[in-house]
Amino acid sequence: MTQLESELKLKRDGYEVVYQRPHTLVDVPNRYCPGCGHSVVHRVLMEVVEEMNIQSETIGVAPVGCTVFAYDYLDVDMQGAAHGRATAVATGIKRMLPDKFVFTYQGDGDLAAIGTAETIHTANRGENILIIFINNGIYGMTGGQMAPTTILGATTSTSPAGRSLELHGHPLKITELIAQLPGAAYVTRQSVHKPGNVRKFKKALLKSLQLQRDKAGLCLIEVVSNCPSNWKMTPIESNRWMEENIMPEYPLGDLKVPSTKES
Amino acid sequence: MGETVLMKGNEALAKAAILAGCDGYFGYPITPQSEILEYISRELPKAGGVMIQAESELAAINMVYGAAGAGARVMTSSSSPGISLMQEGISYLASAELPCLVVNVNRGGPGLGTIQPSQSDYFQATRGGGHGDYRTIVLAPASVQEMADFTYLAFDLADKYRMPVMILADGALGQMMEKVTFPDYDPDEHKLPKPWATVGKPPDRERNIITSLYIEPEHMEEINLKLQQKYRQIEQEEVRWEEIETGDADIILVAFGLAARISRKVIELARESGLRVGLLQPVSLYPFPSPRLHQLASQAQLMLTVEMNAGQMVEDVRLAVAGQTRVEFYGRTGGMIPAPEEVWEYLNQLLENNTSGTGQPVARNMEGAQP
Numbered sequence A: 001m002t003q004l005e006s007e008l009k010l011k012r013d014g015y016e017v018v019y020q021r022p023h024t025l026v027d028v029p030n031r032y033c034p035g036c037g038h039s040v041v042h043r044v045l046m047e048v049v050e051e052m053n054i055q056s057e058t059i060g061v062a063p064v065g066c067t068v069f070a071y072d073y074l075d076v077d078m079q080g081a082a083h084g085r086a087t088a089v090a091t092g093i094k095r096m097l098p099d100k101f102v103f104t105y106q107g108d109g110d111l112a113a114i115g116t117a118e119t120i121h122t123a124n125r126g127e128n129i130l131i132i133f134i135n136n137g138i139y140g141m142t143g144g145q146m147a148p149t150t151i152l153g154a155t156t157s158t159s160p161a162g163r164s165l166e167l168h169g170h171p172l173k174i175t176e177l178i179a180q181l182p183g184a185a186y187v188t189r190q191s192v193h194k195p196g197n198v199r200k201f202k203k204a205l206l207k208s209l210q211l212q213r214d215k216a217g218l219c220l221i222e223v224v225s226n227c228p229s230n231w232k233m234t235p236i237e238s239n240r241w242m243e244e245n246i247m248p249e250y251p252l253g254d255l256k257v258p259s260t261k262e263s
Numbered sequence B: 001m002g003e004t005v006l007m008k009g010n011e012a013l014a015k016a017a018i019l020a021g022c023d024g025y026f027g028y029p030i031t032p033q034s035e036i037l038e039y040i041s042r043e044l045p046k047a048g049g050v051m052i053q054a055e056s057e058l059a060a061i062n063m064v065y066g067a068a069g070a071g072a073r074v075m076t077s078s079s080s081p082g083i084s085l086m087q088e089g090i091s092y093l094a095s096a097e098l099p100c101l102v103v104n105v106n107r108g109g110p111g112l113g114t115i116q117p118s119q120s121d122y123f124q125a126t127r128g129g130g131h132g133d134y135r136t137i138v139l140a141p142a143s144v145q146e147m148a149d150f151t152y153l154a155f156d157l158a159d160k161y162r163m164p165v166m167i168l169a170d171g172a173l174g175q176m177m178e179k180v181t182f183p184d185y186d187p188d189e190h191k192l193p194k195p196w197a198t199v200g201k202p203p204d205r206e207r208n209i210i211t212s213l214y215i216e217p218e219h220m221e222e223i224n225l226k227l228q229q230k231y232r233q234i235e236q237e238e239v240r241w242e243e244i245e246t247g248d249a250d251i252i253l254v255a256f257g258l259a260a261r262i263s264r265k266v267i268e269l270a271r272e273s274g275l276r277v278g279l280l281q282p283v284s285l286y287p288f289p290s291p292r293l294h295q296l297a298s299q300a301q302l303m304l305t306v307e308m309n310a311g312q313m314v315e316d317v318r319l320a321v322a323g324q325t326r327v328e329f330y331g332r333t334g335g336m337i338p339a340p341e342e343v344w345e346y347l348n349q350l351l352e353n354n355t356s357g358t359g360q361p362v363a364r365n366m367e368g369a370q371p
Helices: A003-012 A038-051 A066-072 A086-096 A108-114 A116-124 A174-179 A195-213 A235-246 B009-019 B034-043 B057-069 B080-096 B122-126 B144-161 B171-175 B217-237 B257-272 B290-297 B313-321 B340-352
Strands: A058-062 A077-080 A101-107 A130-135 A184-191 A218-224 A253-256 B004-008 B024-027 B050-053 B074-078 B100-106 B137-139 B164-170 B177-181 B241-244 B251-254 B277-282 B284-286 B302-307 B326-332
Touching: A038 A066, A038 A101, A038 A130, A038 A195, A058 A066, A058 A086, A066 A077, A066 A101, A077 B057, A086 A101, A086 A108, A086 A116, A086 B024, A086 B050, A086 B057, A101 A108, A101 A195, A108 A116, A108 A130, A116 A174, A116 A218, A116 B057, A130 A174, A130 A195, A174 A184, A174 A218, A174 A253, A184 A195, A195 A218, B004 B009, B009 B034, B009 B100, B009 B144, B009 B164, B009 B171, B009 B177, B024 B034, B024 B057, B034 B050, B057 B074, B057 B080, B057 B100, B074 B080, B080 B100, B080 B122, B080 B164, B080 B217, B100 B144, B100 B171, B122 B164, B122 B284, B137 B144, B144 B164, B144 B171, B144 B177, B144 B217, B164 B171, B164 B257, B171 B257, B241 B257, B251 B257, B251 B313, B251 B340, B257 B277, B257 B302, B257 B340, B277 B290, B290 B302, B290 B313, B302 B313, B302 B340, B313 B326, B326 B340
Parallel strands: A058 A077, A058 A101, A101 A130, A130 A218, A184 A218, B024 B050, B024 B074, B074 B100, B100 B164, B137 B164, B251 B277, B251 B302, B302 B326
Antiparallel strands: A184 A253, B004 B177, B137 B284, B241 B277
16 A cells, blocks of 8 residues: 555544655665664655655755665655765756755765865855755764764774874864855754754754755755664664763754845 | 857867857866866856866766756866866766766876876776776867867767767867867757756656666676667767778878877878878777778788877777787877877888787887887
8 A cells, every 4th residue: 555545544534644754755664774863864854845845846966875875765856976976966966957956965974074175165165055964973884984073082993992183183073164164054063863853953954945945055954963883882872872972072053044134 | 051260179179069058067177178168167158058167076077977967968178187086977977877078188197297298098088997897988089170070979979878978189189279160050959858867856757866876786787788788889880980091001000189180191201102001090989990990901911000108099909900910009108299200210110120010019208219
């Protein structure tokens, strides 16, 4: 039975549907690990696309990382990009189709290591795109190596003794860097580990896409997220560890909002 | 036909791209092709197109990927070191079957090399250049007129076969001025519908996905076989070459681009001395005119390739000739351009020394050095 058929059956049987999968999210099981933030971010993004009624105007870019198969789940036109090049690909799309909604969905390795130049220059050009930046401080897909955003002391498969300042340098606060650029209109750091945070994240998405409609400039939403599998924790432990250790380094909240006049 | 004007090769190519309906250009400055992006940045916006000077060749080729995937007619241009940086993106474009034009105004390498003209990117261009089993159609102009003509052709071939098409010109062709005539060409009659493009999914179709990721090996093999089938079709239908005085020739020069123009002068010198010398000039370097070379080998006692590199195309000539006749090579490297007289002198040495060749490429690396 398709999702639509089951909804109609429920209505026939006298039930009211109060909560359901957005129609813009493909009805297949995803491959994400239990407790991972990706599936929540996917769902909320597609809720917003459905509520704004922009499915037919939205194009997404999924580069290399755990979300390399995002196009299996997000029911919008999508392009897979080379590692680190999502914002360049998105620039190409947006410049050809300036009235469409374009987003990238990137991890910390993609956005803040191999793609740093593209990230900064895309923001500096003020490209009217939305970057969704998942920061879980680890290379998830390749099995848990150190990321540019890994906090000091954190153990990964390539920092077995913990990230060391002397050897690896500081965790890169790229979102703070982007917020300094005049081309960036709205830069915010969110999370999806609690219902209240999910609601705030959804508001940030709505705001970003409205700003994109107004051609206000680049919008970036960093989502501080977890990686239970590679952190080797249960989902609950990972969320607790994230709150206690990562969020002090990457505090949640807006880093840049458009002035009232602009918005 | 349109107007005839005196123009630099790079500018003629850029003007032709605009007349061919280029929607977007993404590039990065590098000598000796910067006139292309300068001309485009001045003229493309007037024609309604978009020019972005990217932060790197990496970004430029990936902007091309995104824009091509959005269904636009797009291009980039660079020169050898920049083209090396673009190879990752060209591999992705080939796999995702996205049409685009990539122009390489070849300078001497390896490394940072020299800004002087060269044909040393032949291997890189004709073998795909990046990772994986793929090819790009490669067109080699030999005049400013062909810099323009092949631009229209390249866009059309890219659309027809859904693949990157490369124009491989050497730095001299980009920099020299010649007369050029721009043909009447209506892009709307040439641009093909692109129902696969990501332009936003209407309710009545499945979402379009542009990707080069096929994690299951069975699926990846299928994609490879499909690409190879396309390449076999191209090898049947898109081989282009020119012949000069091959009818009675028992010595055949093989050369492309600027080296082919030099070779035409060698033919004049040889014919004045009573030698029957002709030229086969590959115009498409991939697909290579192997079948025609194989035919010509049966009438030739000697084939001499003339290249501005250390001996690259000669390998394809040897493969095509398959041992039927003697194949020799003359080349200059590092941005040096061979003079017709030195090729003629080398040809005479080869004829005097009538034993079979060593089979090894010989290059003169310095003025006056003996092969």
